[in-house]
Amino acid sequence: MAELLGYSRVPDQLVHTRVLPERTARFSVWPESLPAQFRDAVGSTGVEQPFAHQVAAAQLALAGEHVVLATGTASGKSLAYHMPVATTLADGISTALYLAPTKALSADQLASWQYLADHGVNWLRPAPYDGDTDPQSRAWAREHANVLVTNPDMLHVGILPNHSAWSKFFRHLKYVIVDEAHTYRGVFGSHVAVVLTRLRRICAHLGNTELIFFGASATSSAPAESFSALIGAPARSVEEDTSGHGEVVVGFWESEFSGATGEHNAPLRRSLMATGADMLTDLAVNSIRSVAFIRSRRGAEAMAQIVKRQLAEVDPSLVGRAAAYRAGLLPEERREVEDQLNNGKLLAVSTTPALELGIDIAGLDGVVVAGWPGTRASFFQQLGRAGRAGQRSIALYVAGDDPMDTYLVHHPQAVFDLAVEDNVIDPQNPHILSAHLCAAAAELPLQPSDLGVFGDADHVRDIVEELTSTGYLRRRPAGWYWTHEQHAAGMISLRDAGGGPMQIIDGETGAILGSIGAEQAHSQTHPGAVYVHQGRTWVVEDLDEDHSTVVVLRAEPEYYTQARDVTDVEILGEDARIYSEPDKLAWVHGPVKVTNQVVSYQRKEVSSGKVIDEQPLELAARELYTQGVWFTAPSQQFITAGLTTDRLPGALHAAEHAMIGMMPLVASNDRWDIGGVSLVLHPDTEAPTVFVYDGHPGGVGFATRGFSQASTWITATMHAIENCACTDGCPSCVQSPKCGNRNSPLDKAGAVVVLNYVAEALTRAVSVPPETQP
Template sequence: GQIVHTEQIPARAAKCSKPAAALSAPVMKALSARGVTGLFTHQAQAIDAALAGKHVVVCTSTASGKSLCYNLPILEALVKDPRATALYMFPTKALAQDQLRALRELCAAAFGDKAPSIDIYDGDTPQEDRGEVRERAHLLITNPDMLHCSILPVHGQFSRFLSNLRYIVVDEGHAYRGVFGCHAALVLRRLQRICQREYRRDPRFIVASATIANPQEHIQQLLGVPSVHVVSEDGSPHGHKSFIMWNPPLHGAAGVPSDERRGSPIVELSLLLAECVQHGLRTIAFCNTRKLCELVTAYTRETLKATAPELASSISVYRAGYSPQERREIESALFNGKLWAVAATNALELGVDVGSLDATLHLGFPGSVASLWQQAGRAGRREQPSVSIYIGFDGPLDQYFMHQPENLFKRPIETAQIDPENEQLLQQHLACAAAETPLLLQDDQAYFGPRVPEIASFLQSVGLVNRHPHASTPDVLFYVGSKDNPARQINLRAIDPERYSIVNEAAGGEVLEEIEESKAFFEVYDGAVYLYQARPQALTLCIGRTYLCKKLDLSSRVAVVRPADLKYYTKTRDFCDVHVIGGRTAYAKHSVHPAILTLIATPCQVTTRWLGFYRVWQGSGEVFDTVDLFLPDVQFNTQAAYIRVPQSARMALQAQGLPFRDGLHAASHALANVVPLFLLCNASDLGNECDNPYDTRFRPERLLVYDKHPGGIGLAKQARPLFPQLLRRALELIRGCDCCSMAGCPACIQSLGCTEYNAVLHKRAAIAILELTLAAEAEYADRLRLQVLTHSLQQLCCSCDEYASLRQQCLIVSAKLLRILARWCALQELRSGPSLEGGHLGELTIPELDAT
């Protein structure tokens, strides 16, 4: 009974075509060497557009041959001009290494001994080799971070390369979203500016992307170009796919009825993975965290040791923490068939070539429909049949999809959003641009938008740019900051610079791996069970180990572990707290602005605090011990915007028998779900306060969003004046949703990024909270208008004898005041609420006012 639904995705035959212009002999030779006898329709269309001088985006499915869409035009350029160069930009180093191998094979087949030089230029490139790479490279593979801080700031060292630049390849274009995407967009604008102004080159962009809802809009925003040619009709074949929804069986547990608790999805997936291996199916099991990868691998190996011992070493883990060389060895082993399966995080979601796969397993929803299809597309290349199995957790989100699978398969692919005009990011990148070549206030608006003079004025006020005393025009600004390379002060991905080392005391202090500081306390602490599989160089053995953390040295950032034979794992008890620092109202006390008037915009501090950890039996998932922890908080400062929920709302919900905390949590989710409709951002860029079902602390009565980027990039500030529309749209979202469960669904009050797995939600309570909050704000706005009009009336009445011409104005204001006061009185009578707070206004009556 675990299979609740099977979606049959029919096979698709290949559709082939030829480019309009015949390809050159060297290019045809390279295709023949790869066994390519014909091009798919999307490949031919992309090649035609690129050779015609257009910016191109290819938006097709995984394993559809997108690399030929950009490699073949580049090879054609090299045939015509051996001095031509091309820049390849990949979001990760793993993708760069993967493409290096394929590109060298392609160029060797096309040009033989005269093949152009192809090099990687990233953080792993030795310093002593970088000068030679700059001098010889025709095809240079890099990433946005390296382009930002080590190529553009010293572009003169790349003058030969940039002077001959024909194409810029941006792979995995869908990955450039949110804050990282905003940074990348501005880096690419700086690159175009340097090429066009300093080297008189106007290179063409070729972008490869997975399927997204808005490819043209997104890529134009990313590149900063007026138009792109979109190729989205996929001509590649794929085999028949069975997509199975697998819900773990119900069973009893201590104190829990048998119809309310499901079996462990980790165990279910591990058993399925063992079955796949035993049936000779090459498989990737996608898990959302490192620990889940380790647990799945450990459980699967235990099963295989009992049923097929010779296969126990044929499964490995693929995740962050391994060195680039170790990851290459795992990829190679999977590609060559030495491994039958890997348990991987989303590190294998992007297009690293691991050969042909038969099956994908998915432990829980990965966060977006686009990611789910991207992962599932790793299996079933060409016309090979495949299977994908989605195993659900017991949380509301997974169970919603398990009970209504049609809403998963009909759910549209998400859009990708970036905002390259974000004020704070513009300030940072304009300073970098000025350090690369002086700012031209008029010309640079073509790259960075109409706010260049305004941003430049700010940079001048803080001493980062200034005019040269002998400049012929005031529109030229030079970088005068104290840092030689301001780009090094800007991190595109907000990656932790500090890391914790995990050392094995039984192996003489051998370093097992390094973990980012923000993740370290989730993995290692005194008493933690640390799961770690064998290093890839020992793939022939591939034996996982369990370690017990003996000591976590905070000063040296070292966790000391030793091997231990344990049948349990550990899981932290933690919570995230948002503390607002100060706070100010968005509008002046006597404002009559129609927007919400009690809205607060303020800096805030986001704190993750660890209370302790659980010891959990493997297999059953039963918690058998709870231990306290005393670890330092992890904090970062950012920006928040919030609105107070009236205290009367709590009493009103209590009177109706509705849970206030559940409704507040649900309303926060609905608010976060509608933000991307009003701001150019992704849902993952803004956070909200999520409620833990076991947390009994007081929770402030507010609806809050905060910027997840340390320091903030202005998203909360932008959201502040939009709160009236946001709250009304959130209310419409919940009211308009057809789901019947009080726990809601992903279309209304469930959030794909909820840190508490969408526990403690209530749909009706959320509707009531939003209604009462909007009503309270409307009443407060009326109070302020009443104060303003009364003040105006008093001034006019006092002066009407001396200024007879104002009497007509006095009558108009009186009429307005009477209408507003009557409306307010009616509201008060309906709500039976308190009168105006303090002052003589609360004692005014209509006859008294009329007499006045």
């Protein structure tokens, strides 16, 4: 591994290696009911026998049970659901609905369904139905398709509201395939859960109460429970992976300090983009066809730029074999990258998690994971992209400047030896549920009997009565009706907490370059922000929220931008509280009001991350009613633990930053899904208090999970800070890229004191009644 990366000896940055051993496949026999034409079609691809797990899952579905197949990447989950669909649809009447979280995966799966139809399984009539489908093809799909390939967004906004045009399809719908089910978490998963409830309700209205849900998922600790929560019905799971896989050599890499300094002269590690680009370049030069995963669109584009520049210096013939892949590209751009990666024309691709999912790309020999992807499930999905054909492969995890990365790169057992986390969703979130109840009422008037379909009947009734009192619904003898002219479903974005997508427009040509969710617009496309698209850069000229547009102008700045915000938190109540009497520590969970405003942005050097300057912004404040978790204790307790009064603000602030960075260890969230605030004297508690809150209206379970996993969360956060090699704090431990106070004051050593005090107090804490008045 070191030699491939250009080192004559094992470098200090390579802090851990692990060999994932080769796994021998275990096969089974085809189900007796499977049509011979299907076996022949699959056999023409080289598959002679199914894996045992494929048959086990198929048999459960054929027996009429909801099932989730939770096995690794390249374990053949597609074949597992192809079997029951092909068997049942041979009756010439039944239909199947396939749902994918990304357009790329939909396109890949459409091709696999079409292959079966073209090679003897001629009763299958697959058709796409998404935002890229032309009107003529949509009409054909409605009239003729019996396998509809789409995504939850289109089901939600384009199909369910027009269910009368799909009545024949829904009346005979037998299977709903939910691919990559582990990706349905947080806000997106909560929305999709209610969309699936709306689907079941419409089918029941047409007399179809026998839908079978088949989930395909990455490995997780409780796949049956997670999938059951998603579909609203009990499900069985198949978890033993009987597929074969080549040996994978995994390296954990912690980049060296670059010599550059950031805020308050904190040392900066070499950037993820630069380090990941070096590795991708080295792998390409050695003819190792690889992908590098990085979390952001901007990071994927920037990494591709660096790789191309480096390849031009080493071997100019390779420049055209590197590219970026991310969400937001135009359809034809996505398909071109997919095709060229599949046929071998591309040798190095930097990508967002869009390529993490089950797109069938053969022959990849290497994977670079630049920054922790958020969950163990995603990590192993990304690793699984290499070695899909059974060959030996290489994988590199590059830790970023982040507390979670710092902890994991030094605690590989937390990656390899713990169960993969289960998903966190909350379809009963009133902000999410109320919007979908409006959409459901627009589809079919809500009946009293529907209330229990959408969850706890009393909870749902309260929401319906609130919607009625505010004029969104009207009660009539036949039920509750949607009263507005607006398209109810069109007012809901499944993937954003705020409004729908905003179009990003080239101000010179008028061309649409891409889109961004309204909730991210203030932080990512504010005036002056750098926007990157397919290796080219623009600077935002105007953010027009009234018309949902962002105007950008072509530019080539030598910097990237990062927004800053300020936040206040007000406690609205308490749902749960534990308290340690000897330590006077309260650990609390409950509703909070968060007021947030993006106030400025920093320009930073691409190569080093060094701050060039900071520019003010004038954007409106936003209010968020959500769920939070917090701890509070009298100042004297922290003084007794070893702090002084002047160090307490920095210690609390540093602890808050690190807790935000480490929450993904206990809740399957993105760091940017949550926020935090710390105060030495909070007006509601009248004492030092540290808050962490869900960044979505109503909360989606992250704060709840943090509350229940208090000891694990706090202890791991403390260890992450202790493991960081810096002296006074840096982005790898206690500095935050989105801190509205410019990461000041921060006290790294003081944070360890605070967290140690909290961890010890939690061992003595007991549950007590919540306080009704904060």
